[in-house]
Structure formats: C-alpha cells, structure tokens
Amino acid sequence: MKFSTIIIGGGLSGLTAGITLAEQGQRVAVLAAGQSRLHFTSGSMELLGYNAKGEQVDCPLDECRSLPASHPYQKIGVENLASYAQMAKKLFANAGIEVVGYETMNHIRLSPIGVLKPAWLTLGDYITANMARQFPFQSVLIANIAGYIDMPTPFLKSAFEKCGVKCRVVEVKTPMLENLRRSQTEMRATNIARVLSEQSAVDQLSVEINRSVNREQAILIPAVMGITDNSIVQYLRRMVTRPLFCIATLPPAVTGVRLQSRLRKYFLSLGGTYMLGSTVREANISSGKILSVAAANLPDQKLKANNYILATGSFMGNGLIATQSGVIEPIMNLDVDAPLDRELWTAENLNESQPYMEFGVKTALGLHPSIDGKTITNLWAVGAVLSGHNPIKLADSSGVDMLTALHAATEIIQTEKNR
Numbered sequence: 001m002k003f004s005t006i007i008i009g010g011g012l013s014g015l016t017a018g019i020t021l022a023e024q025g026q027r028v029a030v031l032a033a034g035q036s037r038l039h040f041t042s043g044s045m046e047l048l049g050y051n052a053k054g055e056q057v058d059c060p061l062d063e064c065r066s067l068p069a070s071h072p073y074q075k076i077g078v079e080n081l082a083s084y085a086q087m088a089k090k091l092f093a094n095a096g097i098e099v100v101g102y103e104t105m106n107h108i109r110l111s112p113i114g115v116l117k118p119a120w121l122t123l124g125d126y127i128t129a130n131m132a133r134q135f136p137f138q139s140v141l142i143a144n145i146a147g148y149i150d151m152p153t154p155f156l157k158s159a160f161e162k163c164g165v166k167c168r169v170v171e172v173k174t175p176m177l178e179n180l181r182r183s184q185t186e187m188r189a190t191n192i193a194r195v196l197s198e199q200s201a202v203d204q205l206s207v208e209i210n211r212s213v214n215r216e217q218a219i220l221i222p223a224v225m226g227i228t229d230n231s232i233v234q235y236l237r238r239m240v241t242r243p244l245f246c247i248a249t250l251p252p253a254v255t256g257v258r259l260q261s262r263l264r265k266y267f268l269s270l271g272g273t274y275m276l277g278s279t280v281r282e283a284n285i286s287s288g289k290i291l292s293v294a295a296a297n298l299p300d301q302k303l304k305a306n307n308y309i310l311a312t313g314s315f316m317g318n319g320l321i322a323t324q325s326g327v328i329e330p331i332m333n334l335d336v337d338a339p340l341d342r343e344l345w346t347a348e349n350l351n352e353s354q355p356y357m358e359f360g361v362k363t364a365l366g367l368h369p370s371i372d373g374k375t376i377t378n379l380w381a382v383g384a385v386l387s388g389h390n391p392i393k394l395a396d397s398s399g400v401d402m403l404t405a406l407h408a409a410t411e412i413i414q415t416e417k418n419r
Contacts, residue, residue, distance in 0.1 A: 001029070001301060001302075001303050001304070002027075002304045002305065003026075003027045003028060003029045003273070003303070003304070003305040004021070004026040004027045004028060004305060004306055004307065004416065005017075005018075005021050005026055005027075005028050005029075005305050005306065005307040005308065005309065005412055006028075006029050006031065006293060006303055006304075006305040006307075006308050006309075007028065007029065007030045007031065007308075007309040007311055008031050008280050008293070008308065008309065008310050008311060008312055008331065009030075009031070009032065009033075009036075009309075009310065009311030009312040009313060009317070009319070009383070009385075010030045010031070010032025010033075010036055010264070010274065010276070010311075011032075011036030011037050011038050011260075011311065011313060011317070011383070011401070012036070012037070012038050012041075012259075012263075012383070012398065012401040012402060012405075013311040013382045013383030013384070013401040013402065013404065013405040014030050014032070014036075014309070014311035014382075014383075014405070015030065015260075015263040015264060015267055016088070016091060016263075016401065016402045016405035016406060016409075017309050017311065017382060017405040017406070017408055017409045018030045018267050018272050018274075019091055019094075019095070019263065019266060019267050019270065019272070020087070020091065020405070020406060020409035020410070020413075021409050021412060021413065022267060022270035022271060022272040023094075023270060024413050026412075026413075026416070027271070027273075028267075028272045028273065029272070029273040029274075029275060029303065029305070030267065030272065030273070030274045030275065031275050031278040031279075031280055031293075031295055031303070032274065032275065032276050032277070032278060033277070033278065033279040033280075033312075033317070033318070034276070034277065036260060036313075036317070037313060037316060037317060037384070038256050038257075038259050038260040038263075039251065039252050039253065039256045039257055039260060040251040040252060040253060040256055041251075041253060041255065041256040041259060041398075042109065042111065042112070042248040042253065042255075042256075043109075043122060043123045043126050043223060043246070043248050043253065043255040043256075044109040044117075044119040044120075044121065044122040044123070044126070044248070044398075045088075045099070045101075045119065045120050045121040045122070045398035045399065045402070046117075046118070046119055046120055046395040046396055046397060046398050046399055047060040047061075047064075047081075047085065047103055047106070047120035047396065047398075047399035047403075048060035048063055048064055048067075048073075048120075048394060048395065048396045048399060049106065049117060049118035049119070049394065049395025049396065050118070050393065050394055050395050051063055051066065051394075052067075052068075052393075052394075054393070056118055056131075057106060057118060058105060058106055058118075058131050059104060059105055059106070060103065060104075060106055060120065060399075061078075061081055061082055061085075061103055061104060064078045064081055065078050067389075068388070070337075070387070070388035070389075071388050071389045072363075072367070072386045072388055072389060072400050072403075072404050073396075073399075073400070073403070075363060075364075075365050075366070075367060075388075076366075076367065076403065076404055076407040077407075080407065081103070081403060082103055082104075084402070084403040084406045084407060084410075085103035085120070085399075085403065086103070087406050088121075088402045088403065088406060089121065091402075092121070094266065095262045095263050095265075095266035096229060096262055096266070097123070097258075097259065097262050097263075098123065098124035098125070098230065099121040099122060099123055099124060100121070100122055100123075100124050100128065101119065101120050101121040101122055101128075102120075103120060105131065106118040106119060106120060106131060107119055107122065107128045107129065107130060107131065108128060108129040108130065108131060108133055109122050109126065109128055109248070110127065110128075110129075110156065110159060110247060110248065111248060112150070112151060112152070112247070112248050112249050112250045113152055113155045113156075113250075114152070114155035114156045114157075114158055114159035115159070116129070116133055116159060116163075117395065118131070118395060120398070120399060121398075123230070123246075123255055124230070125223075125226075125230050125233045125234075125237075125245060125246050126223070126245060126246050126247070126248065127140075127218070127220060127245035127246070127247065129163065133163050134163070135160070135163055135165050136218075137165065137216075137217040137218040137243075138164070138165060138166065138217060139165065139166040139167070139168075139215065139216045139217050139218075140160060140165055140166070140167050140168075140216055140217065140218045140219070140220050141167075141168050141169075141170065141212065141213055141214075141216035141218070141219050141220065141242070142156060142157065142167060142168070142169045142170070142220045142221075142247070143170055143171075143172050143208075143209050143212055143219055143220065143221050144169065144170070144171050144172070144221075144222060145171070145172060145173075145177060145187075145192060145221075145222065145224065146171040146172060146173045146177075146181065147177075147180070147181040147187045148187050148189075148192065148222060148224070149187065150188065150189060150222070150249045150250040151222040151247065151249045151250070153169045154169075156169075156220075156247060157169055166216075168214070168216065170212045172205065172208040172209055172212060173208065174201065174204040174205050174208055175204060176195055176198070176200070176201040176204060177192065177195055177196075177201070177205075180192065180195065188252070189222070189223070189224045189249050189252065189253060189254045190227065190252060190254060190257065192224040192225075193224050193225055193226065193227045193254045194227070196224065196225045196232065197225075197227070197232060199232075199235065202225075202232060202235055202236050202239065203239065205236065206236055206239035206240050209221075209240050209244075210239075210240055210241050213240075213241055213242055216242060217242065217243070218242055218243045218244070218245060219240055219242045219243070219244045219245070220244075220245055220246070220247050221236075221244065221245075221246055221247070222246070222247055222249045223246040223247060223248055223249050223253065223254055223255050224249065224254055225246075225254065226254065226255075226258055227254055227257050227258055227261065228258065228261050228262070229258065229262065230258070233246065275295070277297055278295040278296070278297055278298065279295060279296045279297070280293050280294070280295050280296075280331050281294055281295065281296050281331070282294050282331065282332075283308075283331060283332045284302070285332065285371070285376065288374055288375060288376060288377050289376065289377055289378045290305075290308045290332075290376060290378055290379055291304065292304045293308070293331075306378065306415075306416070306419070307378050307379075307380075307412045307415065307416075308378060308379045308380070309379070309380050309381075309382055309405070309408050309409075309412075310329075310331070310332075310334075310361070310369065310379060310380070310381045310382070310385055311381075311382050311383045311385065311405065312331070312385050313383065313384040313385055314359075314360065314384040314385060315356075316384075317384070318330065319384065319385040320336070320359060320360065320361075320385065322345075322356075325340070326338065326340050327345075327356075327359050329361050329369075329385070332369075332371065332376075332379075333371065334361050334362070334369040334370065334371055334376075334381070335361070335362040335369065335370045335371060335372070335373065336359065336360065336361055336362060336387070337358070337359060337360060337361075337362045337387035337388065338356075338359040338360075338387075345359075353390055353392075353393045354390075357390040357391065357392055357393070358387060358388060358389060358390050359387060360384075360385055360386045360387030360388065361381045361385050361386055361387060362387055363381050363386060363387075366380075366407075366411065367380045367381055367382060367386070367404060367407060367408055368380060368381075369381045380408035380411065380412070382401070382404040382405045382407075382408050383400060383401040383404060383405060384397065384400070384401065386400065386404065
C-alpha cells in the first residue's frame with residue numbers, strides 16, 4: 001500500500017499531523033497501536049505553564065524564547081510558535097471541538113484534585129479563571145453524582161474558597177443512575193456518560209440539580225457527559241436555572257475520549273486511513289531514507305510513503321523502552337538522548353525533577369532523527385517521543401504534541417510542493 005505520508009502513532013500529535021496533511025489533499029495513513037494518552041487528558045491543553053525555576057508562566061510565547069536549545073520549541077523555531085498555535089485552534093474548530101484560550105496569555109484550569117494550573121486552551125464547557133486566579137462567579141454549587149468517587153469534592157471546595165468563591169457541595173440522584181450505583185466499580189465516568197447520553201436521563205438530572213440550587217451563581221458538575229461531542233452538555237445547560245460548567249475528573253476522562261473521537265472522525269472525513277491495532281515492528285531504511293514499514297497485523301504488506309512521521313509517545317506508549325543496557329527507540333533504533341549509566345536516570349528525591357522525563361529521540365533542527373549520527377531525511381519525530389523537555393515540570397506536553405506535529409506537516413507539505 002502506498003501513501004503520501006505514513007504516521008506511526010494515533011494520539012494527539014499523530015492526528016494533528018494527519019489532519020493537517022489530509023486537509024491539503026495528501027493520502028495519509030495513521031498507524032495506531034491502541035489507546036492513546038488522549039484518554040487521560042484533563043480537557044485542557046498546555047503550551048508552557050512553568051519556567052525552568054518552577055515559576056508560573058503568564059505569557060507563554062514570551063517565555064519560550066528563554067528555553068534551552070534542546071527544547072523542541074527551539075528546534076522548530078520560536079518565531080513559528082504563534083502561527084502554529086493559531087493553526088492548532090483552527091484545527092480544533094474544524095473538528096467541531098470548542099476551546100477557549102489564547103497563546104499570548106495563559107489562563108487557570110482546575111485539576112480534579114483542586115490544584116490551580118496554567119493552561120493554554122480549555123474545552124468551552126469547563127470552568128476557568130484568569131491568571132490572577134479570579135473565577136467569573138462569587139458563589140458556585142458543585143453537584144456531584146451520588147456514588148461517583150473520581151471527583152474529590154472536598155479538595156475542589158477548598159480550592160474555590162481559597163480564591164474567595166463561596167462553594168456548596170451536593171449529591172444528586174436519578175433513577176436511571178441508580179442501577180450503576182449497585183456496584184462502585186460501575187460508577188466511572190465513561191459508564192455514567194453512556195447513561196447520560198439519553199435525553200430522558202438528562203431531564204431527570206436537570207430536575208434534581210434545579211432542586212438543589214439556592215442562591216449560587218453557577219452550577220458545576222463532573223465532566224461525565226458527552227463522549228462523542230458536547231451536545232448533551234449543551235442540552236443540560238439549557239435545562240438548568242444557572243450557568244453550568246464542567247470540572248475535570250480523574251482519568252480515564254470522558255473529555256479525552258471525546259477529543260480522540262472528534263479528531264479521528266474528522267481525519268476520516270478528510271479521506272484519511274486510520275489503522276487501529278497496527279503496531280509497527282520494523283522499517284526498511286536505505287541511504288538515509290525509509291522505504292517502507294511493516295505492521296504486526298499486516299505481515300505480508302509493505303506500507304510505503306514518501307514521508308514518515310514518528311508519533312509513538314514516550315515510555316507510556318512504548319515509544320521509548322528502558323532495557324538493562326539503556327533506553328532505546330524500539331522500531332528503528334533511532335539515536336536517543338539518554339545516558340547509559342542508570343544511576344543518572346532518576347533523582348534521589350522523588351519530588352525533584354526526574355532526568356528520565358527529558359529522555360527521547362535525538363533530533364536536529366527541523367525534527368529529523370538519526371541512526372548512528374546519520375539523518376533520516378524523510379522521517380520526522382514529533383510529540384512525546386522527542387527529547388529535551390520535561391512535560392511535567394514545564395507543563396508543555398500538549399503544546400509540544402501539537403506544535404511539533406504541525407511543524408512536521410508544514411515541512412512535508414512544502415517538500416511535496418517542491419517535489
């Protein structure tokens with residue numbers, strides 16, 4: 001099978017690149033091994049939340065200029081970040097994903113355990129605050145679903161009160177959710193979302209929420225609605241008597257599933273090929289170029305393309321593997337930035353920045369990887385597989401995923417025009 005571009009990895013970075021290329025008329029295949037890290041997302045995207053000193057970043061584009069040369073943003077050119085960030089927002093809009101936020105100024109999102117964190121983009125049905133930690137309401141009602149344990153309301157209540165927002169917590173019950181409550185293992189976000197996909201169930205929920213409201217200015221509910229889109233959330237918003245917003249829950253997250261679903265659906269609508277369960281086991285490389293790749297579930301097929309993108313993620317997605325002899329990239333054995341001495345992989349203090357978080361595939365400017373120092377000219381590495389940054393410390397994971405993918409796609413489009 002022959003394609004213009006083959007993308008190895010079906011998460012946020014892989015789909016971002018795939019959509020961008022498919023919008024330009026390319027024949028694109030995304031080879032996805034399985035569930036992606038998107039399923040664990042909070043509903044917010046981060047461009048750069050903290051600097052190297054751990055200080056909160058208000059204006060991410062300005063702070064990106066101070067990042068070290070090893071950071072992926074520097075390798076794609078900090079002068080390009082604003083353009084790529086705007087492309088990312090347009091991509092979400094085209095896929096039917098409503099987001100709020102600006103690349104010029106972060107906002108504050110609320111984590112499932114009540115931690116206030118800087119963010120770049122957040123789904124439109126989530127509550128956010130400005131960088132001064134001022135929420136748009138002075139009093140809120142948190143309406144949790146009885147029996148749902150993946151939203152620790154005491155922490156959330158404390159977070160609001162520290163910001164000067166009066167907060168009251170109630171639990172609501174509906175007949176259609178009572179069946180799930182027979183087993184706490186069933187009271188998970190995705191299971192609740194299936195029940196609340198029915199309009200009759202949402203009608204019941206709205207009645208119980210309205211009964212619980214006193215003088216609160218806004219209603220907050222756990223993000224347990226809308227696996228495929230946010231239409232059911234919008235319906236509930238119309239049925240209640242106060243402005244209603246969602247709060248992120250502990251993973252697996254419904255909104256993460258929604259993001260994956262919407263992006264994948266849009267990619268397919270553009271004519272893209274999405275091969276789920278396709279674990280790439282090897283690549284045929286000659287004279288500094290990939291000629292073809294082979295997938296485990298297609299042993300007799302050679303998948304060929306002019307260009308290839310590696311978007312397999314870090315250790316979590318097996319894009320990197322730690323062995324007794326070192327850290328490796330398992331498909332092509334690409335050069336990796338990681339010391340051989342295992343004592344250097346971790347810091348003694350658990351709360352310190354862990355060195356292994358910056359391990360990844362070594363790339364030159366433009367994100368081309370290499371093997372034994374020889375560049376693979378028709379391969380780009382994007383997203384979490386890249387070395388040079390700590391996504392936990394810097395809060396830049398989603399931004400690196402999307403912006404490096406957009407850079408690779410933009411270079412490929414230009415390459416094909418010049419071919």
